[in-house]
Amino acid sequence: MWMVIGEQGGTPAEAAARAAQFAHMAEVTRQFPGFVRGWWGADGDEPDRSHALVVLDTLEHARALRQTVEENVPGVRLRLMEIGAEVEGSA
Numbered sequence: 001m002w003m004v005i006g007e008q009g010g011t012p013a014e015a016a017a018r019a020a021q022f023a024h025m026a027e028v029t030r031q032f033p034g035f036v037r038g039w040w041g042a043d044g045d046e047p048d049r050s051h052a053l054v055v056l057d058t059l060e061h062a063r064a065l066r067q068t069v070e071e072n073v074p075g076v077r078l079r080l081m082e083i084g085a086e087v088e089g090s091a
Helices: 015-030 061-070
Strands: 002-009 034-043 049-056 075-082
Touching: 002 061, 015 034, 015 049, 049 061, 061 075
Parallel strands: none
Antiparallel strands: 002 049, 002 075, 034 049
């Protein structure tokens, strides 16, 4: 599996607007081929920045998502990461 790690500025300061933005991003991404799981949220140190972590099933799907986002979202920074290990907490 592969993860697309994203960062972008322009995150709304108001909580409801932020939640709406993240919900929209999640809904669009969820429909992308190979989507497995994703997380979207505001940066804890720079609240005007947001981050996305999106898991896809193959490198090809991860590259395609990266290309689509880069073509449609100005100022976004994306990285691809191969998932080498996974662990969950007991809580």
